[in-house]
Amino acid sequence: MKHRNFIMTMIVTVAIVVTSGKIFSDRRKIEKVNKGAGVFEVEMLSKYEPSLKGTSGDTEIFHLKGKEEGGSTLVLGGTHANEPSGYLAALMIVETLEVEKGDVYVIPQANKSAFTHNDAQEGNETDFSLKTRSGNRVFTFGSRATNPVDQWPDPDIYIHKASGQKLSGGETRNLNRAYPGRTDGTLTEKVAYGIINFINEKKIDVSIDLHEASPEYPVINALVAPVKGMEIASSALMNLQMEGVELGLEPSPKNLHGLSHREWTDYTDTNAFLFETANPSQGRLRGPSSKELITEGVDRFYVQLADIGMLFVPFTEEGHPISQRVARQIAGVNALMSAFGEFNPEKEITFSNVPTYDEIMENGVGNYLK
Amino acid sequence: MMTIIYRLILLMVTGLVVKSIYDEDKLINQIMGAMVIVPLVLRAAMLK
Numbered sequence: 049m050k051h052r053n054f055i056m057t058m059i060v061t062v063a064i065v066v067t068s069g070k071i072f073s074d075r076r077k078i079e080k081v082n083k084g085a086g087v088f089e090v091e092m093l094s095k096y097e098p099s100l101k102g103t104s105g106d107t108e109i110f111h112l113k114g115k116e117e118g119g120s121t122l123v124l125g126g127t128h129a130n131e132p133s134g135y136l137a138a139l140m141i142v143e144t145l146e147v148e149k150g151d152v153y154v155i156p157q158a159n160k161s162a163f164t165h166n167d168a169q170e171g172n173e174t175d176f177s178l179k180t181r182s183g184n185r186v187f188t189f190g191s192r193a194t195n196p197v198d199q200w201p202d203p204d205i206y207i208h209k210a211s212g213q214k215l216s217g218g219e220t221r222n223l224n225r226a227y228p229g230r231t232d233g234t235l236t237e238k239v240a241y242g243i244i245n246f247i248n249e250k251k252i253d254v255s256i257d258l259h260e261a262s263p264e265y266p267v268i269n270a271l272v273a274p275v276k277g278m279e280i281a282s283s284a285l286m287n288l289q290m291e292g293v294e295l296g297l298e299p300s301p302k303n304l305h306g307l308s309h310r311e312w313t314d315y316t317d318t319n320a321f322l323f324e325t326a327n328p329s330q331g332r333l334r335g336p337s338s339k340e341l342i343t344e345g346v347d348r349f350y351v352q353l354a355d356i357g358m359l360f361v362p363f364t365e366e367g368h369p370i371s372q373r374v375a376r377q378i379a380g381v382n383a384l385m386s387a388f389g390e391f392n393p394e395k396e397i398t399f400s401n402v403p404t405y406d407e408i409m410e411n412g413v414g415n416y417l418k
Numbered sequence: 419m420m421t422i423i424y425r426l427i428l429l430m431v432t433g434l435v436v437k438s439i440y441d442e443d444k445l446i447n448q449i450m451g452a453m454v455i456v457p458l459v460l461r462a463a464m465l466k
Binding site: 064072073 | 436439440442443449451452455459460463464465
């Protein structure tokens, strides 16, 4: 009897291990980015940091080349894989847009390892779907940080090597605390180092990091710019206001190291910027997690919190749908490029078919994805 | 090297749990032991 129970228990255990093991291993398969008509060339980040070759940190760099010479820009999505509007905006540029003037480089999955897992203890979803031009398409909802399977264990305290700054241990896997990175560092630091090398080698004029933040986070619906980029950022914000898109302007903090806009400015000659939109699925004060919360952005708890002034962003029953958040990112990128062109006419960067904020809102973001 | 040692430790612990389940008389305790095995095996298998 005892041994019969043992055999039965083991059979059930093996079945559970195999089933859950398949779920885990499937998480490592990330959806492909579809190349649009505007893509001229695809390179890997490992070309700029060879130690990334064959690792989960290696990621595609899509080059969209204009018909006319101009400036160059780098757009980063997926620095944090749980901030989908930045990822989708980068995908939209790769899959739909065409460049008229200049060179546009896009890394849609900047921290690719972060797309291979999620923050399960936050109750987060693993994916969400949108109706795109080719039908229903599933997108990964990943984590803020590199997968611990790729980089472990976390230290108790993360020391940012370039500055000596101390942060909590978990931040050691945060790409947006790892710049400028180093070649003999952790996987996250190597990815950061590769991006810095890429910016320097290509002499990128404008670099933009697309992010989201929870509605209770102070830096939200904002454009973050260092001192040297303030004129361009201010001009971009005025253009956006004329389009009906309200954004705040936040200075890049001088004493907070490891962030893209801070270290790209200090370690390269690029003009670095960062966008934040409001992501209700990220916040701690939200209601239950769901795929709808990611795509529709409606949450009654945030409505109540907005009523009593606890949020840093307006929040109504209409929420912050993904189309609105992507529209803000795309309008922001376009406005920054226009503003940069106003100050540097010989280095203009222009798209030939960029949809307006209202068009994305009306047609939905899926209409601009393959 | 750390990964190999960690994987060996996990497999040894798993082996001990399986042996305990084999020696256990009560079904409820065998099931509880089996619940411990699942994350141990997954962890060992998913390491890089």
